[in-house]
Amino acid sequence: MTSVQIEVFLQTLIAGLLLGGLYALIGLGMTLIMGVMKIINLAHGELMMVAMYIAYWMFVLFHIDPYLSIFIATPILFLIGIALQKFLINPVLKVESILPENQVILTVGIGMVLANLATLFFKSDYRSTPVDYATNAFYLSDFWKTSPIELSLSVPWTVSFVFAVIITISLWFFLAKTDTGKSIRATAQDTDAALLMGVNVKLMRVVTFGIGAGLVGAAGCLFLPIYYLFPSLGGQFTLIAFVITILGGLGSTIGAIIGGLILGVFESMTATYVGMGWAPVGRFVIFVVCLIFLPGGVASILKRKRLGK
Amino acid sequence: MLEVKNIDVFYGDVQVIWDVAFEVKKGEVVALIGANGAGKSTTLKTVAGILRPKKGEITFEGVSINKIEPYKLIETGLALCPEARRLFVEMTVEENLDMGSLRGEAKKQRQKTKEMVFDLFPRLSERRRQLAGTLSGGEQQMVAVGRGLMALPKLLMFDEPSLGLAPILVREIFDVIKKIRQEGTTVLIVEQNTKQTLSIADRAYVLETGKITLQGTGQALLNDEHVKKAYLGV
Numbered sequence: 001m002t003s004v005q006i007e008v009f010l011q012t013l014i015a016g017l018l019l020g021g022l023y024a025l026i027g028l029g030m031t032l033i034m035g036v037m038k039i040i041n042l043a044h045g046e047l048m049m050v051a052m053y054i055a056y057w058m059f060v061l062f063h064i065d066p067y068l069s070i071f072i073a074t075p076i077l078f079l080i081g082i083a084l085q086k087f088l089i090n091p092v093l094k095v096e097s098i099l100p101e102n103q104v105i106l107t108v109g110i111g112m113v114l115a116n117l118a119t120l121f122f123k124s125d126y127r128s129t130p131v132d133y134a135t136n137a138f139y140l141s142d143f144w145k146t147s148p149i150e151l152s153l154s155v156p157w158t159v160s161f162v163f164a165v166i167i168t169i170s171l172w173f174f175l176a177k178t179d180t181g182k183s184i185r186a187t188a189q190d191t192d193a194a195l196l197m198g199v200n201v202k203l204m205r206v207v208t209f210g211i212g213a214g215l216v217g218a219a220g221c222l223f224l225p226i227y228y229l230f231p232s233l234g235g236q237f238t239l240i241a242f243v244i245t246i247l248g249g250l251g252s253t254i255g256a257i258i259g260g261l262i263l264g265v266f267e268s269m270t271a272t273y274v275g276m277g278w279a280p281v282g283r284f285v286i287f288v289v290c291l292i293f294l295p296g297g298v299a300s301i302l303k304r305k306r307l308g309k
Numbered sequence: 310m311l312e313v314k315n316i317d318v319f320y321g322d323v324q325v326i327w328d329v330a331f332e333v334k335k336g337e338v339v340a341l342i343g344a345n346g347a348g349k350s351t352t353l354k355t356v357a358g359i360l361r362p363k364k365g366e367i368t369f370e371g372v373s374i375n376k377i378e379p380y381k382l383i384e385t386g387l388a389l390c391p392e393a394r395r396l397f398v399e400m401t402v403e404e405n406l407d408m409g410s411l412r413g414e415a416k417k418q419r420q421k422t423k424e425m426v427f428d429l430f431p432r433l434s435e436r437r438r439q440l441a442g443t444l445s446g447g448e449q450q451m452v453a454v455g456r457g458l459m460a461l462p463k464l465l466m467f468d469e470p471s472l473g474l475a476p477i478l479v480r481e482i483f484d485v486i487k488k489i490r491q492e493g494t495t496v497l498i499v500e501q502n503t504k505q506t507l508s509i510a511d512r513a514y515v516l517e518t519g520k521i522t523l524q525g526t527g528q529a530l531l532n533d534e535h536v537k538k539a540y541l542g543v
Contacts, residue, residue, distance in 0.1 A: 186397045186408050193395035198383040198411045
């Protein structure tokens with residue numbers, strides 16, 4: 001390989017990892033909800049869109065940086081998630097019906113309502129957030145004068161990635177170390193046993209949906225400086241989250257992180273080596289390949305390893 | 310301590326428990342025995358609040374517990390080691406034990422109780438950071454019992470603790486149950502392993518197709534002709 005080829009490869013890999021970190025955050029929210037409630041939240045991307053509009057208007061009206069809006073949008077999304085679960089999804093859970101997938105269909109409906117409300121209020125214009133660091137970048141040669149190759153790191157991408165990592169670590173800490181976090185994991189693994197241990201399962205469902213929505217809300221703020229905003233962008237991100245959830249193994253948090261990174265790198269590689277427009281195709285190729293050869297996702301490999309089989 | 314007063318329990322429209330009544334006094338080991346599908350586990354699940362009786366009442370220390378949310382029951386001192394252990398398999402041994410002590414006094418005493426459980430089952434202490442799903446059946450049962458003890462229960466209910474265990478482990482589990490009772494915890498046990506259960510039980514009830522057909526002391530039932538024929542195979 002020539003040094004240019006190496007440069008292109010490394011640059012693509014870096015871009016993929018940065019994208020993957022953000023994808024992981026989106027996937028985490030969905031997989032958490034999937035684990036506890038056994039439903040795929042198909043309004044996930046639309047919730048992200050809502051958070052992006054919140055952060056956008058915060059920026060335009062009050063000049064609050066999208067990264068600071070994390071602290072505004074995440075709590076709002078948490079509350080929206082709680083309200084959706086409590087007043088829309090829980091009542092449907094109680095209804096005995098022919099289709100156990102009713103709640104999933106309900107989330108599709110919620111997503112449509114959100115997307116169309118956004119179109120109604122904000123028109124279907126594409127907007128971008130004019131943060132002044134949007135085109136800034138770190139260069140390898142700034143740090144290492146004699147570097148044989150040149151790599152660049154976009155500032156907003158890097159900052160978003162760092163935030164995503166921090167949020168992911170905090171989430172891990174919460175799930176692993178606190179009683180509430182353990183209760184959420186216990187509810188996901190065995191609802192009845194959790195109930196017997198004194199876990200308020202209903203409350204955990206509500207809280208989990210809130211956390212899932214909050215996570216994707218935070219992801220929305222992180223995407224805002226680097227992405228366009230328009231009312232119907234949700235569907236695309238719901239699909240991405242869905243692919244990550246399958247890639248990672250339903251309900252597995254570590255799986256979702258790895259799944260997100262794999263997807264990010266794969267998309268980035270497809271974009272560089274096949275063509276820009278082919279990135280979504282790459283996304284679904286890996287989805288289908290995963291369904292055929294690794295139906296349990298990354299989590300099934302991890303599990304096999306841990307069980308020593 | 311625990312009084313079950315003439316309860317009827319349904320799965321949907323199908324009645325599975327008919328007018329079942331029994332009581333457990335403080336300090337006793339009481340057993341419910343019976344064949345597969347007799348309604349033993351259903352009865353325990355109803356006491357634990359997972360199922361609700363359509364008729365009748367259940368009181369614990371004189372307080373009616375029919376209406377209490379199931380997750381609050383454990384705070385009243387009533388804990389259940391569920392059938393087939395039902396551990397949180399992707400959590401470590403220690404995390405499983407922590408899950409047993411989420412509320413009230415049990416939470417404050419968590420570290421102390423945990424040491425006690427590790428004293429009772431030294432093998433769990435060695436494996437405290439191992440995932441529960443990677444343990445052997447006997448070790449998993451120890452975790453399940455330990456998790457029950459973490460709640461500092463006044464009454465600990467066991468649903469088929471011998472299920473799927475080798476005979477030597479079954480004996481070990483029954484020894485532990487005896488020890489738990491000596492420490493002052495009341496025990497209600499549901500078992501198919503009739504002989505060993507009756508030999509440690511102060512009193513026992515025989516359940517057949519959802520009704521209590523016989524009751525008496527463990528010894529008396531061991532010598533009962535019907536029990537001998539139907540459950541002991543002699």
